[in-house]
Amino acid sequence: MQALKYLTILFFCLWCPLVSSKPGVLQAISRLEHTNSPLIVYPTQFTQNIVPKPIHSHNDYWRDVPLLSAISLGISSVEADVWLVDGELLVGHERAALSRNRTLGSLYVQPLLNILALQNPVNDFTVNQTGRNGVFDTSSGTSLQLLIDMKTDGPSTLPFVLKALEPLRMAHYLTTFSEGVLIKSAVTIVGTGNTPLNGIKLLSPRDIFFDAQLTDLGIPSNTTWDITLAPLASTDYAATVSWNGIGNITERDQVKIKALIEVAHSMGIKARFWDTPSWPVGARNNVWRVLLDSGVDWLNADDLNAASEF
Numbered sequence: 001m002q003a004l005k006y007l008t009i010l011f012f013c014l015w016c017p018l019v020s021s022k023p024g025v026l027q028a029i030s031r032l033e034h035t036n037s038p039l040i041v042y043p044t045q046f047t048q049n050i051v052p053k054p055i056h057s058h059n060d061y062w063r064d065v066p067l068l069s070a071i072s073l074g075i076s077s078v079e080a081d082v083w084l085v086d087g088e089l090l091v092g093h094e095r096a097a098l099s100r101n102r103t104l105g106s107l108y109v110q111p112l113l114n115i116l117a118l119q120n121p122v123n124d125f126t127v128n129q130t131g132r133n134g135v136f137d138t139s140s141g142t143s144l145q146l147l148i149d150m151k152t153d154g155p156s157t158l159p160f161v162l163k164a165l166e167p168l169r170m171a172h173y174l175t176t177f178s179e180g181v182l183i184k185s186a187v188t189i190v191g192t193g194n195t196p197l198n199g200i201k202l203l204s205p206r207d208i209f210f211d212a213q214l215t216d217l218g219i220p221s222n223t224t225w226d227i228t229l230a231p232l233a234s235t236d237y238a239a240t241v242s243w244n245g246i247g248n249i250t251e252r253d254q255v256k257i258k259a260l261i262e263v264a265h266s267m268g269i270k271a272r273f274w275d276t277p278s279w280p281v282g283a284r285n286n287v288w289r290v291l292l293d294s295g296v297d298w299l300n301a302d303d304l305n306a307a308s309e310f
Ligand SMILES: *[C@@H]1O[C@H](CO)[C@@H](O)[C@H](O)[C@H]1NC(C)=O
Pocket: 099, 100, 101
């Protein structure tokens, strides 16, 4: 039968020389793609082919579809601003933007649980696996960073954030510092905004970490900061660096950026600059280029497509 089919194709192609005379690999692919063949299906396919990139989705909930849009582009850090209102953690940039349906749970915790359930199938092959896979199929060891920017009073908001994260915690999906050991898992939570430093310090085990002020690191007498408290340190670019991306960067700014990043790295802490210029696009790109060349760990981005193609 198969031979007959090839002969038929061959016959017709005598009359249409532009069409390939033999079924090629592209036709084989196309044929398989239109089947439910078990050969092309596997459990952790939800994020198939997506390569994680060190990009931070600034105010991620602004995207049409929060979290998933970022993950689809390989963006491995997202940010949610949370407001404690009537016992609920609502997500939005300002009060006017809040909606009772958009909560930390509905926009982030539940979708993460769904994705991670897909990436962590329980079957004969995984019975002995102790660690958890992350959201990215191409890099299961990459932890997704979720920045939770507390907008309301820190000490009263923190207990609600801890409670909202409970389903992720129960499933062992959260990076945790416990009994002197830091165990990386699928999701690393970092508190920012009004997150209370003391509240985070007191957590034991600790699965919400702190976003340190990058310009506060590197004072030898100060032992506050280490990776078990602050895996991330950030600073406001515009307030720290005078170069706006137009023209050449000054030697002074260049040295300052490098020094800040190097101090963080010497402590094992990742460095991020937020409030980088977003326009003109050329200036934005110039700043991104200098930051990456200087060793920055996260590119802070509003335009996720532009950053992922940078
Ligand atoms: C929120 O969701 C409920 C259903 O769960 C719906 O009835 C309600 O209209 C929604 N509210 C808003 C503001 O969209």
